[in-house]
Amino acid sequence: MTAHDYLSIVHGALATVSMSLVSILFGVPIGLGLALIRWSRLPFLDQAAAVYVSIIRTCPSVTLALLIYFALPEVGISLDPVPAGILTLTLSTSAFDTEIWRSALINFPRDQYDAALSFGMRRGLRFRHVVLPQIVHGSLPALVNEMTLLVKASPAVAVLGIVEITRAAIRVGARTYDPLPPFIFALVLYSLIVFAFVKTQRVIERRVAQAGASQ
Amino acid sequence: MSLTFKLMRPSTIVPLSRRAALLPISAIALLAVAGLVAGPSPARAGSLSEIKARGYMTVATEDDFRPFEFVENGVATGYDTELLHEIGKSLPFKIQQTIIPWAGILPGVTTGKYDIAATGVLVTDVRKPAFEFSSPVAVSTTYYATQAKSAIKSASDLNGKTVGAQAGSAMLANLKSFDAELKAKGGPGIAKIVEYPSNPEAYQDLAIGRLDAVVNTEINLRTLIKERPGVFALGQPVAKPVFIAWAMQKGNKELAKLIDDALMATRKNGKMYELQKKWFDTTFEDMPATSD
Numbered sequence: 038m039t040a041h042d043y044l045s046i047v048h049g050a051l052a053t054v055s056m057s058l059v060s061i062l063f064g065v066p067i068g069l070g071l072a073l074i075r076w077s078r079l080p081f082l083d084q085a086a087a088v089y090v091s092i093i094r095t096c097p098s099v100t101l102a103l104l105i106y107f108a109l110p111e112v113g114i115s116l117d118p119v120p121a122g123i124l125t126l127t128l129s130t131s132a133f134d135t136e137i138w139r140s141a142l143i144n145f146p147r148d149q150y151d152a153a154l155s156f157g158m159r160r161g162l163r164f165r166h167v168v169l170p171q172i173v174h175g176s177l178p179a180l181v182n183e184m185t186l187l188v189k190a191s192p193a194v195a196v197l198g199i200v201e202i203t204r205a206a207i208r209v210g211a212r213t214y215d216p217l218p219p220f221i222f223a224l225v226l227y228s229l230i231v232f233a234f235v236k237t238q239r240v241i242e243r244r245v246a247q248a249g250a251s252q
Numbered sequence: 253m254s255l256t257f258k259l260m261r262p263s264t265i266v267p268l269s270r271r272a273a274l275l276p277i278s279a280i281a282l283l284a285v286a287g288l289v290a291g292p293s294p295a296r297a298g299s300l301s302e303i304k305a306r307g308y309m310t311v312a313t314e315d316d317f318r319p320f321e322f323v324e325n326g327v328a329t330g331y332d333t334e335l336l337h338e339i340g341k342s343l344p345f346k347i348q349q350t351i352i353p354w355a356g357i358l359p360g361v362t363t364g365k366y367d368i369a370a371t372g373v374l375v376t377d378v379r380k381p382a383f384e385f386s387s388p389v390a391v392s393t394t395y396y397a398t399q400a401k402s403a404i405k406s407a408s409d410l411n412g413k414t415v416g417a418q419a420g421s422a423m424l425a426n427l428k429s430f431d432a433e434l435k436a437k438g439g440p441g442i443a444k445i446v447e448y449p450s451n452p453e454a455y456q457d458l459a460i461g462r463l464d465a466v467v468n469t470e471i472n473l474r475t476l477i478k479e480r481p482g483v484f485a486l487g488q489p490v491a492k493p494v495f496i497a498w499a500m501q502k503g504n505k506e507l508a509k510l511i512d513d514a515l516m517a518t519r520k521n522g523k524m525y526e527l528q529k530k531w532f533d534t535t536f537e538d539m540p541a542t543s544d
Contacts, residue, residue, distance in 0.1 A: 041325045085356050107363040171416065198352035202313070207353075207450070208323045211316030216452040 038218050042209040046219060048052035049205030056201070057121070057188045057230075064187075064227040065180060067127070068134025075135070076142040086135065089146055093132035101125050106197045122194035130187045141172035168248035171211045181238040185231045202226050267291045298322060298367050300506035308346040309507075311336060312366040316350045316450070319475045319531040320372040323351065331531035332498075336370045338523050339514035358383075361499050367507065368500045374422050375495040375543040384508045385543040387515050388495040390528065393537045394426040396465040396487040400460060404465060407488045411439040413464035416454035421446035426491035427467045459483055470533045478533065497543040516541065 071086040102125040109116065118123065118190070145168060153163045195204035206223040210216030305311050313333055314321040321330040328351050340347045350366065358373070360366045361383065374392055375385050396415065400403045404413065411434055417424040427445060435441040446463060448454040454466045455476060467490060468476075477484045500508055518524040525535040 039325075045326060099355070103359060107359050108358075108363055110363065110365065111373075127416075196353055198350055198356065198357045204353065210452050211318055211450075212322050212324055214318075214452055214476060216454060216456065224447050 038209060038213065038215075038222075040217065042213075043222065045200075045209065046202060046205040046222055046226065049200050049202040049223075050230070052199060053188060053191050053201040053226075054230060055193055056122055056194065056199070057184070059123050060187060061184055063123075063127045064130035065134050067131040068136075069133040069138045071131070072138030072142055075139055090132045090135050093128055093252060098125060098129050098190045099196055100198055101129060102194050111239060118194075118197040118199050122197055122199050125194055126187060126191060129190065131181045133186075135177050135179065137183060138172065140179075141176040142168075144175065145172060171240055174242075177238060177241065181234055184234050188230055188234070189227065198219075256329065260424050298507075299504065300510060303345055303367060303507065306345075308348045309343070309368065310366045311347055311349045312318065312352055312357050312360050312369045312371070313349055314354055314357065315373045317372060319471065321351075329468040331527055332370050332372060332389070334527050334531075335515075335518065335524060338518055338527070339511070342514050342517060343510070355456070358499065361501055364501060367504075368498055369476060370498045372496045373499045375497050376422060380498070380544070382502060383499040384502055384504050385495075386498040386500070386508060387512045388497050388536070388539040388543050389515065389524070390471065390532065391493050391539060392469045392471070392496050393489045393493040394423045394467055394491040395470045395473050395489050396467045397458070397476065398465045398487055399461070399486050400482055400485045402485065404487065404514045407490055408434065408437075408439065410434065410442055410465060410490075412441075412443050414444045414462070415442050416446040416448055416457060416463040417468070418451050418454065419449060422494070423467045423469065423491075430490040455480075455484070471534075473535050476529075495539070495543045512541070 071089065074082045074086045077083075096104075102122065104118065105125055106118065106121045109121075149167055149171075150163065153167045158167070191201055192203035195201055200208070202223045206219035207216075209219040213219075280290060298306065298309070303500055313330075313336070315323050315328070320332045321328065323329070333349070336347060336349070349370075352360065354371075357369045357371055361369045365496075368386075371387070372390065372392075373379070373383075375388070379385075392427060394406065398411065404410065407430070410430075415427060417427050418479075424445070424447060427442070431442045431445065432441070446454075446457070448457075451466070451468055451472065454463065454468075457463045458466045459480075465487065466473075470486070470489070473484075473486055477486055498511065500511070515524070519539075525537060528535045
Protein backbone atom coordinates (compact mmCIF):
# COMPACT_ATOMS: atom_id res chain seq x y z
CA MET A 38 0.00 0.00 0.00
CA THR A 39 1.29 3.42 -0.94
CA ALA A 40 0.81 6.63 1.02
CA HIS A 41 -1.80 7.55 -1.54
CA ASP A 42 -3.72 4.38 -0.73
CA TYR A 43 -3.84 5.20 2.98
CA LEU A 44 -4.85 8.75 2.12
CA SER A 45 -7.67 7.53 -0.13
CA ILE A 46 -9.10 5.42 2.70
CA VAL A 47 -8.81 8.35 5.13
CA HIS A 48 -10.59 10.41 2.51
CA GLY A 49 -13.26 7.70 2.48
CA ALA A 50 -13.51 8.08 6.25
CA LEU A 51 -14.38 11.76 5.80
CA ALA A 52 -17.22 10.72 3.48
CA THR A 53 -18.40 8.09 5.98
CA VAL A 54 -18.32 10.51 8.91
CA SER A 55 -19.89 13.48 7.13
CA MET A 56 -22.69 11.46 5.55
CA SER A 57 -23.39 9.71 8.85
CA LEU A 58 -23.42 12.96 10.81
CA VAL A 59 -25.78 14.69 8.38
CA SER A 60 -28.10 11.67 8.46
CA ILE A 61 -28.01 11.64 12.28
CA LEU A 62 -28.69 15.38 12.34
CA PHE A 63 -31.85 14.84 10.28
CA GLY A 64 -32.75 11.35 11.46
CA VAL A 65 -32.80 11.88 15.25
CA PRO A 66 -35.28 14.82 15.20
CA ILE A 67 -37.41 13.15 12.52
CA GLY A 68 -37.50 10.05 14.71
CA LEU A 69 -38.53 12.17 17.70
CA GLY A 70 -41.27 13.84 15.67
CA LEU A 71 -42.66 10.52 14.45
CA ALA A 72 -42.48 9.05 17.95
CA LEU A 73 -44.44 12.03 19.32
CA ILE A 74 -47.03 11.59 16.57
CA ARG A 75 -47.40 7.98 17.58
CA TRP A 76 -47.38 8.82 21.30
CA SER A 77 -50.09 11.43 20.97
CA ARG A 78 -52.16 9.03 18.83
CA LEU A 79 -52.98 11.68 16.24
CA PRO A 80 -55.59 10.10 13.98
CA PHE A 81 -54.31 9.02 10.57
CA LEU A 82 -50.79 10.41 11.18
CA ASP A 83 -50.27 7.78 13.87
CA GLN A 84 -51.00 4.96 11.42
CA ALA A 85 -48.97 6.65 8.66
CA ALA A 86 -45.93 6.86 10.96
CA ALA A 87 -46.34 3.20 11.94
CA VAL A 88 -46.48 2.17 8.26
CA TYR A 89 -43.42 4.31 7.46
CA VAL A 90 -41.40 2.67 10.23
CA SER A 91 -42.51 -0.82 9.22
CA ILE A 92 -41.65 -0.34 5.54
CA ILE A 93 -38.25 1.28 6.12
CA ARG A 94 -37.29 -1.36 8.66
CA THR A 95 -37.87 -4.16 6.16
CA CYS A 96 -35.77 -2.47 3.47
CA PRO A 97 -32.02 -3.21 3.37
CA SER A 98 -30.01 0.00 2.99
CA VAL A 99 -28.49 -1.10 -0.34
CA THR A 100 -31.92 -1.78 -1.82
CA LEU A 101 -33.22 1.51 -0.50
CA ALA A 102 -30.25 3.35 -2.03
CA LEU A 103 -30.78 1.66 -5.41
CA LEU A 104 -34.49 2.47 -5.27
CA ILE A 105 -33.92 6.14 -4.46
CA TYR A 106 -31.17 6.58 -7.03
CA PHE A 107 -32.44 4.52 -9.95
CA ALA A 108 -36.22 4.32 -9.51
CA LEU A 109 -37.09 7.85 -8.38
CA PRO A 110 -36.01 9.40 -11.74
CA GLU A 111 -38.88 7.37 -13.23
CA VAL A 112 -41.27 9.64 -11.34
CA GLY A 113 -39.28 12.74 -12.14
CA ILE A 114 -37.12 13.01 -9.01
CA SER A 115 -33.49 12.73 -10.02
CA LEU A 116 -31.01 13.05 -7.16
CA ASP A 117 -27.23 13.21 -7.28
CA PRO A 118 -25.37 10.41 -5.50
CA VAL A 119 -24.60 12.33 -2.29
CA PRO A 120 -28.14 13.63 -1.63
CA ALA A 121 -29.50 10.20 -2.56
CA GLY A 122 -27.06 8.59 -0.13
CA ILE A 123 -27.93 10.97 2.68
CA LEU A 124 -31.64 10.46 2.03
CA THR A 125 -31.14 6.68 2.20
CA LEU A 126 -29.29 6.80 5.50
CA THR A 127 -31.65 9.40 6.97
CA LEU A 128 -34.78 7.41 6.10
CA SER A 129 -33.20 4.29 7.48
CA THR A 130 -31.92 5.69 10.76
CA SER A 131 -35.03 7.81 11.42
CA ALA A 132 -37.20 4.68 11.43
CA PHE A 133 -35.04 3.03 14.09
CA ASP A 134 -34.77 6.30 16.05
CA THR A 135 -38.58 6.53 16.07
CA GLU A 136 -38.81 3.26 17.93
CA ILE A 137 -36.08 4.29 20.39
CA TRP A 138 -37.86 7.56 21.22
CA ARG A 139 -41.21 5.79 21.36
CA SER A 140 -40.01 3.26 23.90
CA ALA A 141 -38.71 6.11 26.09
CA LEU A 142 -42.07 7.85 25.79
CA ILE A 143 -43.95 4.67 26.66
CA ASN A 144 -41.82 4.31 29.77
CA PHE A 145 -42.23 7.93 30.75
CA PRO A 146 -43.89 8.07 34.21
CA ARG A 147 -47.44 9.29 33.72
CA ASP A 148 -47.66 10.81 37.21
CA GLN A 149 -44.95 13.37 36.37
CA TYR A 150 -46.91 14.41 33.35
CA ASP A 151 -50.06 14.74 35.44
CA ALA A 152 -48.14 16.74 38.06
CA ALA A 153 -46.95 19.18 35.38
CA LEU A 154 -50.51 19.40 34.16
CA SER A 155 -51.80 20.20 37.66
CA PHE A 156 -49.35 23.10 37.87
CA GLY A 157 -50.96 24.48 34.77
CA MET A 158 -47.91 24.10 32.54
CA ARG A 159 -48.67 24.53 28.90
CA ARG A 160 -48.10 21.71 26.42
CA GLY A 161 -44.84 23.15 25.03
CA LEU A 162 -43.44 23.89 28.46
CA ARG A 163 -44.46 20.45 29.74
CA PHE A 164 -42.64 18.81 26.90
CA ARG A 165 -39.48 20.91 27.04
CA HIS A 166 -38.98 20.92 30.80
CA VAL A 167 -40.46 17.66 31.99
CA VAL A 168 -40.65 15.09 29.22
CA LEU A 169 -37.75 15.87 26.86
CA PRO A 170 -34.86 15.98 29.36
CA GLN A 171 -35.84 12.62 30.73
CA ILE A 172 -36.44 10.83 27.44
CA VAL A 173 -33.17 12.20 26.06
CA HIS A 174 -31.36 10.79 29.04
CA GLY A 175 -33.13 7.46 28.75
CA SER A 176 -32.73 7.18 24.97
CA LEU A 177 -29.12 8.25 24.68
CA PRO A 178 -27.49 4.80 24.94
CA ALA A 179 -29.89 3.33 22.37
CA LEU A 180 -29.55 6.37 20.07
CA VAL A 181 -25.76 6.21 20.12
CA ASN A 182 -26.01 2.48 19.53
CA GLU A 183 -28.11 3.19 16.43
CA MET A 184 -25.59 5.83 15.32
CA THR A 185 -22.76 3.29 15.42
CA LEU A 186 -24.94 0.90 13.43
CA LEU A 187 -25.56 3.68 10.91
CA VAL A 188 -21.82 4.24 10.48
CA LYS A 189 -21.45 0.56 9.70
CA ALA A 190 -24.47 0.54 7.37
CA SER A 191 -23.07 3.47 5.38
CA PRO A 192 -21.04 1.31 2.92
CA ALA A 193 -24.45 0.58 1.36
CA VAL A 194 -24.38 3.95 -0.40
CA ALA A 195 -21.16 2.98 -2.20
CA VAL A 196 -23.45 1.38 -4.76
CA LEU A 197 -24.25 4.91 -5.96
CA GLY A 198 -20.58 5.65 -6.60
CA ILE A 199 -19.83 7.30 -3.26
CA VAL A 200 -16.38 6.30 -2.07
CA GLU A 201 -16.55 5.75 1.68
CA ILE A 202 -14.14 3.75 3.85
CA THR A 203 -15.06 0.27 2.67
CA ARG A 204 -15.24 1.20 -1.01
CA ALA A 205 -11.88 2.98 -0.82
CA ALA A 206 -10.38 -0.12 0.81
CA ILE A 207 -11.91 -2.37 -1.86
CA ARG A 208 -10.41 -0.17 -4.58
CA VAL A 209 -6.96 -0.44 -3.05
CA GLY A 210 -7.33 -4.21 -2.62
CA ALA A 211 -8.48 -4.55 -6.22
CA ARG A 212 -5.40 -2.71 -7.42
CA THR A 213 -2.80 -4.44 -5.26
CA TYR A 214 -4.42 -7.90 -5.16
CA ASP A 215 -3.73 -7.84 -1.46
CA PRO A 216 -7.00 -7.00 0.30
CA LEU A 217 -5.91 -7.60 3.88
CA PRO A 218 -3.88 -4.42 4.63
CA PRO A 219 -6.54 -1.98 3.32
CA PHE A 220 -9.31 -3.83 5.17
CA ILE A 221 -7.37 -3.82 8.43
CA PHE A 222 -6.75 -0.10 8.02
CA ALA A 223 -10.47 0.38 7.27
CA LEU A 224 -11.33 -1.52 10.46
CA VAL A 225 -9.04 0.73 12.48
CA LEU A 226 -10.80 3.81 11.07
CA TYR A 227 -14.26 2.38 11.83
CA SER A 228 -13.11 1.62 15.38
CA LEU A 229 -11.92 5.20 15.85
CA ILE A 230 -15.21 6.62 14.57
CA VAL A 231 -17.32 4.37 16.78
CA PHE A 232 -15.04 5.14 19.72
CA ALA A 233 -15.59 8.86 19.14
CA PHE A 234 -19.37 8.38 19.25
CA VAL A 235 -19.22 6.34 22.44
CA LYS A 236 -16.82 8.80 24.06
CA THR A 237 -19.18 11.67 23.25
CA GLN A 238 -22.03 9.71 24.81
CA ARG A 239 -20.00 9.18 28.01
CA VAL A 240 -19.14 12.89 28.22
CA ILE A 241 -22.78 13.90 27.80
CA GLU A 242 -23.87 11.39 30.42
CA ARG A 243 -21.27 12.62 32.87
CA ARG A 244 -22.31 16.25 32.33
CA VAL A 245 -25.95 15.37 32.85
CA ALA A 246 -25.07 13.48 36.02
CA GLN A 247 -23.04 16.42 37.35
CA ALA A 248 -25.78 18.87 36.46
CA GLY A 249 -28.24 16.65 38.34
CA ALA A 250 -25.96 16.46 41.39
CA SER A 251 -25.38 20.20 41.58
CA GLN A 252 -29.08 21.05 41.49
CA MET B 253 -19.94 -18.70 -28.91
CA SER B 254 -18.81 -21.82 -30.70
CA LEU B 255 -18.25 -19.54 -33.63
CA THR B 256 -15.80 -17.51 -31.65
CA PHE B 257 -13.96 -20.59 -30.73
CA LYS B 258 -13.43 -21.57 -34.33
CA LEU B 259 -12.52 -18.09 -35.40
CA MET B 260 -9.68 -17.85 -33.00
CA ARG B 261 -6.22 -19.12 -33.67
CA PRO B 262 -5.11 -21.64 -31.09
CA SER B 263 -2.60 -19.25 -29.64
CA THR B 264 -5.26 -16.66 -29.03
CA ILE B 265 -7.87 -18.91 -27.51
CA VAL B 266 -7.32 -17.24 -24.24
CA PRO B 267 -10.34 -15.23 -23.56
CA LEU B 268 -11.11 -13.75 -20.29
CA SER B 269 -14.25 -13.60 -18.51
CA ARG B 270 -16.07 -11.44 -16.12
CA ARG B 271 -18.10 -11.97 -13.11
CA ALA B 272 -21.26 -12.17 -14.80
CA ALA B 273 -24.12 -12.83 -12.76
CA LEU B 274 -24.25 -10.62 -9.78
CA LEU B 275 -26.80 -8.94 -12.02
CA PRO B 276 -28.20 -7.97 -8.77
CA ILE B 277 -31.39 -9.32 -7.45
CA SER B 278 -31.89 -5.80 -6.29
CA ALA B 279 -31.86 -4.67 -9.88
CA ILE B 280 -34.73 -6.92 -10.69
CA ALA B 281 -36.67 -5.80 -7.64
CA LEU B 282 -35.86 -2.28 -8.58
CA LEU B 283 -37.11 -2.62 -12.11
CA ALA B 284 -40.26 -4.25 -10.86
CA VAL B 285 -40.89 -1.33 -8.54
CA ALA B 286 -39.92 1.20 -11.17
CA GLY B 287 -42.38 -0.45 -13.51
CA LEU B 288 -45.14 -0.34 -10.90
CA VAL B 289 -44.51 3.25 -10.03
CA ALA B 290 -44.06 4.67 -13.44
CA GLY B 291 -45.54 2.33 -15.97
CA PRO B 292 -44.33 3.01 -19.50
CA SER B 293 -42.37 6.12 -18.64
CA PRO B 294 -40.21 8.03 -21.07
CA ALA B 295 -36.75 6.53 -21.09
CA ARG B 296 -34.21 8.85 -19.58
CA ALA B 297 -31.24 7.31 -21.35
CA GLY B 298 -30.55 9.52 -24.27
CA SER B 299 -31.31 8.52 -27.80
CA LEU B 300 -28.50 9.60 -30.09
CA SER B 301 -30.18 12.91 -30.92
CA GLU B 302 -30.72 13.65 -27.20
CA ILE B 303 -27.09 12.89 -26.41
CA LYS B 304 -25.97 15.18 -29.22
CA ALA B 305 -28.32 17.91 -28.02
CA ARG B 306 -27.05 17.75 -24.45
CA GLY B 307 -23.47 17.54 -25.70
CA TYR B 308 -22.23 14.64 -23.60
CA MET B 309 -22.76 10.91 -23.11
CA THR B 310 -22.98 9.52 -19.57
CA VAL B 311 -20.74 6.49 -19.13
CA ALA B 312 -20.56 4.14 -16.14
CA THR B 313 -17.34 2.26 -15.45
CA GLU B 314 -16.21 0.14 -12.52
CA ASP B 315 -13.62 0.67 -9.83
CA ASP B 316 -12.43 -2.81 -8.84
CA PHE B 317 -12.24 -4.88 -11.99
CA ARG B 318 -8.61 -4.90 -12.86
CA PRO B 319 -7.34 -4.97 -15.60
CA PHE B 320 -10.55 -3.73 -17.26
CA GLU B 321 -11.20 -0.83 -14.95
CA PHE B 322 -9.71 0.19 -11.68
CA VAL B 323 -8.61 3.28 -9.81
CA GLU B 324 -4.96 4.13 -9.41
CA ASN B 325 -3.99 7.09 -7.23
CA GLY B 326 -7.49 8.41 -7.53
CA VAL B 327 -7.58 8.24 -11.32
CA ALA B 328 -9.66 5.77 -13.35
CA THR B 329 -7.57 3.57 -15.60
CA GLY B 330 -7.57 0.12 -17.21
CA TYR B 331 -8.39 -1.34 -20.61
CA ASP B 332 -11.98 -0.10 -20.92
CA THR B 333 -11.18 3.37 -19.65
CA GLU B 334 -8.32 3.82 -22.12
CA LEU B 335 -10.36 2.37 -24.98
CA LEU B 336 -13.19 4.73 -24.04
CA HIS B 337 -10.85 7.73 -24.19
CA GLU B 338 -9.56 6.46 -27.52
CA ILE B 339 -13.01 6.29 -29.15
CA GLY B 340 -13.95 9.54 -27.43
CA LYS B 341 -11.59 11.34 -29.82
CA SER B 342 -13.85 10.50 -32.75
CA LEU B 343 -17.26 10.91 -31.08
CA PRO B 344 -19.26 14.07 -31.81
CA PHE B 345 -19.93 14.69 -28.09
CA LYS B 346 -18.08 14.68 -24.76
CA ILE B 347 -17.85 11.73 -22.39
CA GLN B 348 -18.94 12.08 -18.80
CA GLN B 349 -17.51 9.13 -16.89
CA THR B 350 -18.95 7.97 -13.57
CA ILE B 351 -17.18 5.32 -11.52
CA ILE B 352 -19.53 3.05 -9.62
CA PRO B 353 -19.45 -0.50 -8.24
CA TRP B 354 -20.63 -3.39 -10.39
CA ALA B 355 -23.92 -3.74 -8.48
CA GLY B 356 -25.09 -0.32 -9.72
CA ILE B 357 -23.88 -0.58 -13.31
CA LEU B 358 -26.44 -2.66 -15.17
CA PRO B 359 -29.44 -1.26 -13.22
CA GLY B 360 -28.07 2.19 -14.06
CA VAL B 361 -28.18 1.35 -17.77
CA THR B 362 -31.61 -0.32 -17.74
CA THR B 363 -33.15 2.60 -15.84
CA GLY B 364 -31.42 5.10 -18.10
CA LYS B 365 -29.22 6.79 -15.49
CA TYR B 366 -26.25 6.11 -17.79
CA ASP B 367 -26.22 5.94 -21.57
CA ILE B 368 -23.64 3.16 -21.67
CA ALA B 369 -21.75 0.83 -19.35
CA ALA B 370 -18.18 0.78 -20.68
CA THR B 371 -17.19 -2.15 -18.54
CA GLY B 372 -16.35 -5.74 -19.32
CA VAL B 373 -19.86 -7.15 -19.46
CA LEU B 374 -20.07 -10.80 -20.49
CA VAL B 375 -22.53 -11.18 -23.33
CA THR B 376 -24.63 -14.05 -21.98
CA ASP B 377 -27.86 -15.44 -23.40
CA VAL B 378 -29.74 -14.12 -20.39
CA ARG B 379 -28.50 -10.57 -20.96
CA LYS B 380 -28.95 -10.41 -24.73
CA PRO B 381 -32.68 -9.62 -24.57
CA ALA B 382 -32.10 -7.03 -21.84
CA PHE B 383 -29.32 -4.90 -23.35
CA GLU B 384 -28.04 -3.49 -26.61
CA PHE B 385 -24.45 -4.72 -26.80
CA SER B 386 -21.58 -3.09 -28.65
CA SER B 387 -19.26 -5.11 -30.86
CA PRO B 388 -16.92 -7.25 -28.73
CA VAL B 389 -14.03 -5.50 -27.02
CA ALA B 390 -12.48 -8.71 -25.73
CA VAL B 391 -13.11 -12.42 -25.37
CA SER B 392 -13.45 -14.25 -22.10
CA THR B 393 -12.67 -17.82 -21.20
CA THR B 394 -12.88 -19.23 -17.72
CA TYR B 395 -9.56 -20.72 -16.58
CA TYR B 396 -8.34 -22.03 -13.30
CA ALA B 397 -5.18 -20.90 -11.52
CA THR B 398 -3.21 -22.81 -8.90
CA GLN B 399 -0.28 -22.19 -6.62
CA ALA B 400 2.95 -22.08 -8.60
CA LYS B 401 4.16 -25.29 -6.95
CA SER B 402 0.84 -27.13 -7.42
CA ALA B 403 0.63 -30.77 -8.54
CA ILE B 404 -2.45 -29.97 -10.64
CA LYS B 405 -1.31 -30.28 -14.25
CA SER B 406 -4.57 -30.51 -16.21
CA ALA B 407 -8.21 -29.60 -15.73
CA SER B 408 -9.12 -33.21 -14.94
CA ASP B 409 -6.74 -33.06 -11.96
CA LEU B 410 -9.36 -30.86 -10.30
CA ASN B 411 -11.19 -34.08 -9.35
CA GLY B 412 -11.31 -34.25 -5.56
CA LYS B 413 -9.91 -30.73 -5.10
CA THR B 414 -11.23 -27.60 -3.39
CA VAL B 415 -11.86 -24.75 -5.84
CA GLY B 416 -12.90 -21.14 -5.22
CA ALA B 417 -14.90 -18.67 -7.33
CA GLN B 418 -16.73 -15.37 -6.94
CA ALA B 419 -20.30 -15.83 -5.72
CA GLY B 420 -22.91 -15.15 -8.37
CA SER B 421 -20.35 -14.96 -11.16
CA ALA B 422 -20.51 -16.56 -14.60
CA MET B 423 -17.25 -18.27 -13.73
CA LEU B 424 -18.89 -19.97 -10.77
CA ALA B 425 -21.61 -21.24 -13.11
CA ASN B 426 -18.86 -22.46 -15.48
CA LEU B 427 -17.15 -24.23 -12.60
CA LYS B 428 -20.37 -25.99 -11.61
CA SER B 429 -20.92 -27.16 -15.21
CA PHE B 430 -17.33 -28.36 -15.33
CA ASP B 431 -17.88 -30.25 -12.07
CA ALA B 432 -20.89 -31.95 -13.66
CA GLU B 433 -18.73 -32.81 -16.69
CA LEU B 434 -16.08 -34.38 -14.48
CA LYS B 435 -18.72 -36.47 -12.75
CA ALA B 436 -20.28 -37.46 -16.08
CA LYS B 437 -16.87 -38.79 -17.09
CA GLY B 438 -16.93 -41.01 -14.01
CA GLY B 439 -14.65 -38.96 -11.80
CA PRO B 440 -15.44 -37.98 -8.20
CA GLY B 441 -15.86 -34.35 -9.30
CA ILE B 442 -14.68 -31.27 -7.42
CA ALA B 443 -14.58 -31.98 -3.69
CA LYS B 444 -15.75 -28.54 -2.60
CA ILE B 445 -16.66 -25.28 -4.34
CA VAL B 446 -16.06 -22.26 -2.12
CA GLU B 447 -17.81 -18.99 -3.01
CA TYR B 448 -16.27 -15.60 -2.25
CA PRO B 449 -17.80 -12.10 -2.33
CA SER B 450 -14.86 -10.92 -4.41
CA ASN B 451 -11.85 -12.42 -6.15
CA PRO B 452 -8.97 -10.98 -4.09
CA GLU B 453 -10.20 -12.98 -1.09
CA ALA B 454 -10.18 -16.17 -3.15
CA TYR B 455 -6.61 -15.45 -4.30
CA GLN B 456 -5.60 -14.90 -0.70
CA ASP B 457 -6.99 -18.32 0.30
CA LEU B 458 -5.26 -19.93 -2.69
CA ALA B 459 -1.95 -18.36 -1.66
CA ILE B 460 -2.19 -19.73 1.89
CA GLY B 461 -3.35 -23.16 0.71
CA ARG B 462 -7.01 -23.19 1.78
CA LEU B 463 -7.89 -23.66 -1.89
CA ASP B 464 -6.29 -25.90 -4.51
CA ALA B 465 -7.45 -23.68 -7.38
CA VAL B 466 -9.44 -20.54 -8.21
CA VAL B 467 -11.48 -20.04 -11.37
CA ASN B 468 -11.75 -16.68 -13.07
CA THR B 469 -11.36 -15.27 -16.56
CA GLU B 470 -8.10 -15.90 -18.32
CA ILE B 471 -7.36 -12.18 -18.52
CA ASN B 472 -7.94 -11.62 -14.82
CA LEU B 473 -5.78 -14.60 -13.92
CA ARG B 474 -2.97 -13.58 -16.27
CA THR B 475 -2.93 -10.15 -14.68
CA LEU B 476 -2.88 -11.73 -11.23
CA ILE B 477 0.04 -13.97 -12.11
CA LYS B 478 1.96 -11.05 -13.55
CA GLU B 479 1.35 -9.07 -10.37
CA ARG B 480 2.35 -11.84 -7.98
CA PRO B 481 5.06 -13.73 -9.83
CA GLY B 482 6.14 -17.06 -8.37
CA VAL B 483 2.98 -17.37 -6.25
CA PHE B 484 0.39 -18.48 -8.78
CA ALA B 485 0.35 -20.40 -12.07
CA LEU B 486 -2.21 -20.38 -14.89
CA GLY B 487 -4.03 -23.68 -15.54
CA GLN B 488 -6.34 -24.63 -18.38
CA PRO B 489 -9.76 -23.52 -19.61
CA VAL B 490 -12.81 -25.02 -17.91
CA ALA B 491 -15.40 -23.47 -20.26
CA LYS B 492 -15.93 -22.13 -23.78
CA PRO B 493 -15.10 -18.52 -24.67
CA VAL B 494 -17.69 -15.74 -24.33
CA PHE B 495 -17.59 -12.20 -25.74
CA ILE B 496 -17.09 -9.15 -23.60
CA ALA B 497 -18.81 -5.97 -24.74
CA TRP B 498 -20.24 -2.67 -23.53
CA ALA B 499 -23.91 -2.50 -22.64
CA MET B 500 -26.49 0.08 -23.67
CA GLN B 501 -30.23 0.37 -23.08
CA LYS B 502 -32.23 -2.10 -25.19
CA GLY B 503 -33.42 -0.46 -28.39
CA ASN B 504 -30.82 2.32 -28.41
CA LYS B 505 -29.61 1.13 -31.81
CA GLU B 506 -28.45 4.51 -33.12
CA LEU B 507 -26.03 4.94 -30.24
CA ALA B 508 -24.91 1.32 -30.56
CA LYS B 509 -24.17 1.91 -34.24
CA LEU B 510 -22.09 4.99 -33.49
CA ILE B 511 -20.12 3.20 -30.74
CA ASP B 512 -19.61 0.17 -32.98
CA ASP B 513 -18.23 2.31 -35.81
CA ALA B 514 -15.82 3.99 -33.38
CA LEU B 515 -14.75 0.62 -31.93
CA MET B 516 -14.24 -0.90 -35.37
CA ALA B 517 -12.06 2.08 -36.28
CA THR B 518 -9.79 1.29 -33.30
CA ARG B 519 -9.51 -2.26 -34.61
CA LYS B 520 -8.52 -0.99 -38.06
CA ASN B 521 -5.85 1.40 -36.80
CA GLY B 522 -4.60 -1.24 -34.36
CA LYS B 523 -5.21 0.88 -31.26
CA MET B 524 -7.56 -1.69 -29.70
CA TYR B 525 -5.01 -4.48 -30.08
CA GLU B 526 -2.32 -2.24 -28.65
CA LEU B 527 -4.43 -1.72 -25.55
CA GLN B 528 -5.23 -5.43 -25.35
CA LYS B 529 -1.54 -6.23 -25.49
CA LYS B 530 -0.86 -3.65 -22.81
CA TRP B 531 -3.57 -4.75 -20.37
CA PHE B 532 -4.16 -8.44 -21.17
CA ASP B 533 -0.77 -9.50 -22.47
CA THR B 534 -2.55 -11.03 -25.46
CA THR B 535 -4.71 -9.84 -28.37
CA PHE B 536 -8.06 -10.86 -29.83
CA GLU B 537 -7.74 -10.05 -33.50
CA ASP B 538 -10.40 -12.39 -34.86
CA MET B 539 -13.46 -11.06 -33.09
CA PRO B 540 -16.61 -10.69 -35.23
CA ALA B 541 -18.26 -7.30 -35.79
CA THR B 542 -21.22 -8.04 -33.53
CA SER B 543 -21.60 -9.69 -30.13
CA ASP B 544 -24.63 -11.77 -31.10
